[in-house]
Amino acid sequence: MIDSTKILQDFPLLQQAGPDGKRICYLDSGATSQKPQSVIDAVTNYYEQFNANVHRGIYPISERATKETESTRNKIRDFIHAAASSEIIFTRNATEAINLVARSWGEANLKAGDTVLLSEMEHHSNLVPWYMLAEKIGIKVEFIPVTDEFLLDMDAYHQLLKSRAPKLVSVTGMSNVLGTVPPIKEMVREAHAAGALFLMDGAQSVPHMSVDVQDLDVDFLAFSAHKMLGPTGLGFLYGKKALLNAMPPFLGGGDMIGKVHLGSFTCAELPNKFEAGTPSIAEEVSFGAAIDYLRLLGMDAVYEHERQLTAYAIEKLREIPGLKIFGPLEGARGSAVSFTLDYVHPHDVADILGSRGVCVRAGHHCAMPLHERFRVPATTRASLYIYNNEEDITRLCEALLYVYKLFG
Amino acid sequence: MDDMYRELIIEHYKNPSYRGELDPCDHSYEDENPSCGDELRIMLNVDENNIITDARFEGHGCAISQASADLLLEDVIGKSVDEVKNMTKEDVLDLLGLETLGPARIKCAMLSLKCLKAGLYGVEGHAWEDII
Numbered sequence: 001m002i003d004s005t006k007i008l009q010d011f012p013l014l015q016q017a018g019p020d021g022k023r024i025c026y027l028d029s030g031a032t033s034q035k036p037q038s039v040i041d042a043v044t045n046y047y048e049q050f051n052a053n054v055h056r057g058i059y060p061i062s063e064r065a066t067k068e069t070e071s072t073r074n075k076i077r078d079f080i081h082a083a084a085s086s087e088i089i090f091t092r093n094a095t096e097a098i099n100l101v102a103r104s105w106g107e108a109n110l111k112a113g114d115t116v117l118l119s120e121m122e123h124h125s126n127l128v129p130w131y132m133l134a135e136k137i138g139i140k141v142e143f144i145p146v147t148d149e150f151l152l153d154m155d156a157y158h159q160l161l162k163s164r165a166p167k168l169v170s171v172t173g174m175s176n177v178l179g180t181v182p183p184i185k186e187m188v189r190e191a192h193a194a195g196a197l198f199l200m201d202g203a204q205s206v207p208h209m210s211v212d213v214q215d216l217d218v219d220f221l222a223f224s225a226h227k228m229l230g231p232t233g234l235g236f237l238y239g240k241k242a243l244l245n246a247m248p249p250f251l252g253g254g255d256m257i258g259k260v261h262l263g264s265f266t267c268a269e270l271p272n273k274f275e276a277g278t279p280s281i282a283e284e285v286s287f288g289a290a291i292d293y294l295r296l297l298g299m300d301a302v303y304e305h306e307r308q309l310t311a312y313a314i315e316k317l318r319e320i321p322g323l324k325i326f327g328p329l330e331g332a333r334g335s336a337v338s339f340t341l342d343y344v345h346p347h348d349v350a351d352i353l354g355s356r357g358v359c360v361r362a363g364h365h366c367a368m369p370l371h372e373r374f375r376v377p378a379t380t381r382a383s384l385y386i387y388n389n390e391e392d393i394t395r396l397c398e399a400l401l402y403v404y405k406l407f408g
Numbered sequence: 409m410d411d412m413y414r415e416l417i418i419e420h421y422k423n424p425s426y427r428g429e430l431d432p433c434d435h436s437y438e439d440e441n442p443s444c445g446d447e448l449r450i451m452l453n454v455d456e457n458n459i460i461t462d463a464r465f466e467g468h469g470c471a472i473s474q475a476s477a478d479l480l481l482e483d484v485i486g487k488s489v490d491e492v493k494n495m496t497k498e499d500v501l502d503l504l505g506l507e508t509l510g511p512a513r514i515k516c517a518m519l520s521l522k523c524l525k526a527g528l529y530g531v532e533g534h535a536w537e538d539i540i
Contacts, residue, residue, distance in 0.1 A: 344471070345444075345469060345470035345471065346470075347444055347470040347472075347512075347513070347516065348413070348470045348471045348472070351413075351513065352413060363443065363444065363445075364445070377445030377468075377469075378444065378445045406413055406418060407418065407421075407422070407471075
């Protein structure tokens with residue numbers, strides 16, 4: 001069981017007073033999470049103690065930098081239950097990880113007329129790379145519909161697998177707007193049976209639940225450090241080794257080569273083959289501390305804490321006049337809760353809440369097609385994490401009642 | 409700032425005086441803030457002396473964008489086109505009763521003057537900073 005009050009003490013930013021003098025009530029972890037002191041200290045420690053470039057420096061501080069970044073890679077391997085560290089590629093963010101698959105695997109394996117199957121609830125980062133590939137080489141993009149109950153339409157999925165025979169299915173593990181958690185394991189099995197590979201966009205799911213890539217049998221998984229207590233500027237691509245080995249490199253430059261001659265080059269082995277240029281060393285080192293923090297809590301406990309708090313938030317939010325939640329009210333769902341108030345625009349809501357120290361997000365949350373699907377220009381989103389508690393929900397609801405008093 | 413949502417803005421958002429159609433009209437221009445979803449269309453009638461004789465707006469969006477449109481139209485009716493062309497960001501903030509706005513909301517406040525000026529100049533596709 002998670003003691004969120006104790007956890008709060010580990011997050012310096014959350015000790016700050018907001019504009020109203022009370023501690024900041026941070027409900028925007030779906031956009032980026034706050035960082036514990038141990039992660040912040042690890043960044044500083046790297047720059048103060050062993051700042052040196054990795055890989056080819058043959059002196060102690062460089063060797064230490066290499067060792068610690070590779071130690072993070074091993075921790076990630078264990079965290080997502082990958083078979084090998086070489087299956088973990090460091091990228092700039094989850095977006096870059098998906099672009100890597102689209103450009104490298106996509107351009108090598110797809111041709112005009114081939115289908116990539118996405119869903120209506122994808123983040124722009126799992127839409128636009130495929131649209132770009134459609135423009136470049138003429139692939140087709142199809143979408144699994146979202147039902148009026150905010151779930152993926154599984155009947156339609158089965159139909160689309162049959163009728164379109166997609167080469168790849170690429171779906172989020174948790175909608176960043178609806179909180180919907182699709183049955184990924186079942187979807188992967190069915191995709192494979194239909195001859196398709198499966199990419200899971202784990203940007204929202206990996207920070208919040210236990211993810212086992214071998215059990216799920218996903219072929220690719222993209223996620224990012226900054227939504228799970230880690231620093232910005234660092235993301236990850238997991239890929240099955242045989243697939244990654246067969247893929248051409250993505251970005252070219254230092255570190256990703258075996259040999260370079262005038263006019264030719266050979267690729268490095270995995271994972272360096274996909275890691276051109278000086279990496280985000282401070283970020284990689286400090287992300288190790290983020291994983292340590294989450295593993296100490298246990299991801300099942302993290303999920304359970306958020307499940308209970310989300311249920312409480314939904315119950316309390318439904319008492320606000322004119323409030324409509326966009327997402328499942330129960331069942332398998334994550335901790336992103338999006339809503340509209342029928343008398344006020346989400347930007348006004350977020351602005352007024354912000355002035356009362358309550359940080360929420362307003363807009364389309366990089367999921368414009370989903371908002372078009374439900375015919376709303378924007379929603380307000382509260383998203384929870386390990387450091388949130390019932391007091392945060394109370395403050396959210398009090399602020400929303402104030403908005404109702406002003407506008408309702 | 410809670411201050412931002414003073415009575416004036418909320419009143420003009422809830423009960424605008426100049427929301428509606430102007431048909432026929434001499435000038436009409438619409439614009440949006442794609443990041444927010446604010447949409448606005450301003451219609452104007454201008455007489456032979458270049459005086460704005462009537463104005464209306466249609467649209468939807470946040471309180472700042474819609475109240476700013478209502479307050480701006482109230483202000484410009486009876487003014488000459490040249491006077492409107494010289495209006496600034498500060499004039500709109502004055503109308504709203506605000507000293508300043510953050511980077512996320514200034515676009516909402518400036519949408520109406522941007523729309524109005526673009527309608528009069530007949531230009532489009534620029535950031536509000538370029539037009540105002």
